[in-house]
Amino acid sequence: MSKHVAVLMGGWSAEREVSLRSGEACARAAESVGYRVSRIDVGPDIAAVLEALAPDVALNALHGRPGEDGTVQGILEILRIPYTHSGVLASALAMDKAQAKIILAAHGIPVPEGRVVTRAEAARAHVLPRPYVLKPVSEGSSVGVFIVREDQEHPPQELHRPDWSHGDLLLAERYIPGLELTCAVMGGKALDVIEIQSAVRFYDYEAKYAPGGSVHILPARVLPKIYQKVRMLAVRAHDALGCRGISRSDFRYDDRTGDESGLFCLEVNTQPGMTETSLVPELAAHAGHSFGELVRWMVEDASLDR
Numbered sequence: 001m002s003k004h005v006a007v008l009m010g011g012w013s014a015e016r017e018v019s020l021r022s023g024e025a026c027a028r029a030a031e032s033v034g035y036r037v038s039r040i041d042v043g044p045d046i047a048a049v050l051e052a053l054a055p056d057v058a059l060n061a062l063h064g065r066p067g068e069d070g071t072v073q074g075i076l077e078i079l080r081i082p083y084t085h086s087g088v089l090a091s092a093l094a095m096d097k098a099q100a101k102i103i104l105a106a107h108g109i110p111v112p113e114g115r116v117v118t119r120a121e122a123a124r125a126h127v128l129p130r131p132y133v134l135k136p137v138s139e140g141s142s143v144g145v146f147i148v149r150e151d152q153e154h155p156p157q158e159l160h161r162p163d164w165s166h167g168d169l170l171l172a173e174r175y176i177p178g179l180e181l182t183c184a185v186m187g188g189k190a191l192d193v194i195e196i197q198s199a200v201r202f203y204d205y206e207a208k209y210a211p212g213g214s215v216h217i218l219p220a221r222v223l224p225k226i227y228q229k230v231r232m233l234a235v236r237a238h239d240a241l242g243c244r245g246i247s248r249s250d251f252r253y254d255d256r257t258g259d260e261s262g263l264f265c266l267e268v269n270t271q272p273g274m275t276e277t278s279l280v281p282e283l284a285a286h287a288g289h290s291f292g293e294l295v296r297w298m299v300e301d302a303s304l305d306r
Contacts, residue, residue: 119169133173243270246272
């Protein structure tokens with residue numbers, strides 16, 4: 001009999017709609033390669049739903065909290081349902097950008113200089129010399145991220161909004177000009193490197209997920225030594241945080257330097273997008289894996305105690 005796969009999607013984070021798209025794409029692919037699939041739009045009753053359903057594997061297609069921060073992973077561990085992607089600790093660490101930076105730096109991975117500030121501090125006055133970046137400590141997909149330009153007299157006024165829902169701690173980092181690069185790690189091995197050109201000034205949430213929002217150049221147009229350095233650092237970052245399955249590391253490269261000194265790791269994504277415009281399926285396809293094969297690999301890689 002084929003495995004029964006529960007695809008976890010949706011949830012209630014700021015990335016709900018993208019998660020639904022990722023989950024549906026994964027569900028269709030899983031069915032196409034012979035699995036029996038149950039689609040679950042995750043709510044607060046997820047533990048009871050999973051206990052009643054008793055799937056063989058949970059394919060986690062959630063983005064943001066609580067599916068990417070270790071919470072759902074903990075529930076799956078308690079229920080003893082094997083699951084995809086990273087475990088409790090790696091998920092929690094990667095989701096907390098400030099803690100992840102400390103660990104990455106300790107493993108010799110270059111990260112932009114910066115510090116954690118409160119939203120009130122960041123709204124009141126510039127917290128770093130311009131240009132700099134402000135981003136929520138625990139959000140994904142460039143949600144709530146601002147690039148403060150050199151000519152921007154005041155901090156982002158959106159930080160004053162009463163309906164701000166991205167937490168009161170922000171990470172302020174030096175802005176790295178140049179290229180946006182990303183590399184996925186699958187089963188401990190680096191795939192190739194994509195160069196991302198955004199149709200807007202910043203590779204934000206819309207640029208990532210709207211058709212035509214960005215152009216992906218694969219392989220990235222960088223020197224071979226930079227290309228291989230990105231791949232090596234992606235594996236090192238994956239291992240440093242204790243990731244499992246598939247992860248994707250994002251980088252900025254100041255190509256004016258012409259050498260490795262311009263390369264910085266921004267973050268590690270333990271639940272990369274799986275939509276029609278997502279990067280990991282594109283990288284997997286470039287390596288010769290169809291989307292169905294990619295999903296089959298994730299399902300067969302699923303385990304506990306990750």
